[in-house]
Each structure stands twice: as C-alpha cells, then as structure tokens.
Amino acid sequence: SQKIEQNSEALNIQEGKTATLTCNYTNYSPAYLQWYRQDPGRGPVFLLLIRENEKEKRKERLKVTFDTTLKQSLFHITASQPADSATYLCALGGYSSASKIIFGSGTRLSIRP
Amino acid sequence: DTAVSQTPKYLVTQMGNDKSIKCEQNLGHDTMYWYKQDSKKFLKIMFSYNNKELIINETVPNRFSPKSPDKAHLNLHINSLELGDSAVYFCASSLTGRDTGELFFGEGSRLTVL
Numbered sequence: 001s002q003k004i005e006q007n008s009e010a011l012n013i014q015e016g017k018t019a020t021l022t023c024n025y026t027n028y029s030p031a032y033l034q035w036y037r038q039d040p041g042r043g044p045v046f047l048l049l050i051r052e053n054e055k056e057k058r059k060e061r062l063k064v065t066f067d068t069t070l071k072q073s074l075f076h077i078t079a080s081q082p083a084d085s086a087t088y089l090c091a092l093g094g095y096s097s098a099s100k101i102i103f104g105s106g107t108r109l110s111i112r113p
Numbered sequence: 114d115t116a117v118s119q120t121p122k123y124l125v126t127q128m129g130n131d132k133s134i135k136c137e138q139n140l141g142h143d144t145m146y147w148y149k150q151d152s153k154k155f156l157k158i159m160f161s162y163n164n165k166e167l168i169i170n171e172t173v174p175n176r177f178s179p180k181s182p183d184k185a186h187l188n189l190h191i192n193s194l195e196l197g198d199s200a201v202y203f204c205a206s207s208l209t210g211r212d213t214g215e216l217f218f219g220e221g222s223r224l225t226v227l
Contacts, residue, residue, distance in 0.1 A: 046216065100169050105156075106155075
C-alpha cells in the first residue's frame with residue numbers, strides 16, 4: 001500500500017541554521033508533491049508544490065527538492081527563525097482530479113533562539 | 114472573510130449519539146474533502162466531492178455519511194459515535210485544474226466521544 005514517511009517526529013535546531021526535513025514514499029508514482037505548514041489548533045496551510053519533472057523549487061527562504069528515483073523530497077528552511085516553528089507535512093498527489101492527496105504524519109520543527 | 118469555515122469547532126458527545134459537522138467554502142472551488150487527523154497528527158482522507166458528486170470514498174465505516182447540497186457546502190454526519198471517532202476533522206477545498214493543486218483547509222472540528 002502507499003506509504004509516506006517523514007524522517008522524524010520532531011526536529012530542534014538553532015535559530016539562523018538551515019532546517020532540513022525529509023519525506024520518503026513507497027508504492028506510489030506521484031504527479032506532484034506538496035508541503036504544508038500546520039500550527040497548533042489550526043488547519044494545514046499550503047507552502048510549495050513541486051512536480052515530478054522538477055528537481056528543485058524555491059520560495060523566499062524555502063527550498064524543496066524532489067528525487068523520483070530515490071522517492072524522496074527534501075524541504076529546507078534557510079536562516080530559520082523561531083516563527084518557523086510548526087509541524088510540516090508533505091503530501092503526494094496523482095495525475096487526475098479524482099486522485100486523492102495523501103499526507104505524511106508530519107515533522108514538528110522547533111527553532112530555538 | 115473566512116475561506117473554508119467549519120462548525121462546530123469543538124464537539125463533545127457521548128458514545129452512541131449522532132452528530133454533524135458543517136463546512137462551507139467561499140472560494141468558488143469545485144472540489145471539497147473531509148480529512149481525519151488522529152492523535153498522532155496523521156491526516157487521512159475520508160471523502161471527496163467534485164461538483165456535488167462523490168469521487169473519493171475511502172474505507173470509512175457506514176456510520177459516516179457525507180452530504181454535499183451544492184459545491185460550496187460539504188457536511189459530515191456521523192451515526193452511533195464510538196470512542197475511536199475522537200479526532201480532529203478537517204474540511205478542505207480545491208479547484209480542479211488549478212496549477213498548484215493546493216488544498217485550502219478549514220480550522221478543524223475537534224470531536225471528543227466520551
């Protein structure tokens with residue numbers, strides 16, 4: 001069955017460093033991969049999408065890579081700030097509008113001052 | 114100007130009761146979803162409707178029945194509630210053909226079954 005794993009439940013890093021989160025998947029050939037941010041008590045908020053034929057995407061301090069051979073995406077936050085502390089979810093989507101978007105269980109990122 | 118709104122935000126009820134959660138979106142989207150997030154934060158899709166038509170129906174007990182009166186609304190009715198139904202239920206919407214395929218989520222409805 002399809003499976004998405006995010007490397008760790010929690011990640012703690014020092015402010016100013018680069019945070020790197022990992023998303024691995026099996027038994028799936030996604031058309032695209034998305035990253036969402038979820039704050040406590042709130043719904044997930046979309047951050048970035050990367051398609052299967054793209055290697056890298058950037059948006060301000062965020063960078064996402066996608067390796068369909070390794071079946072892995074890396075999500076980087078450069079110059080991290082305490083305000084970046086949240087849970088980050090990766091999600092995979094298929095080719096048709098009827099394809100479900102499936103989520104990983106998330107990584108809780110804490111940036112300490 | 115809430116984009117995706119769900120009510121109620123909190124719901125505490127006894128086992129065996131029936132309850133409903135309502136969802137409305139004002140984004141003009143044509144697809145709506147119900148996701149369940151358990152205590153381990155795992156977000157699992159339950160149902161999806163496109164223009165009022167059910168297109169995704171995961172392995173969900175028959176006690177859960179979604180209803181979409183129009184493409185801006187998707188409600189979830191749960192019969193004979195069980196302890197295991199306790200979770201946060203998220204409604205989401207998207208626009209078919211939108212380049213990013215992004216989902217817009219509501220704030221969630223936390224259901225506690227006692």
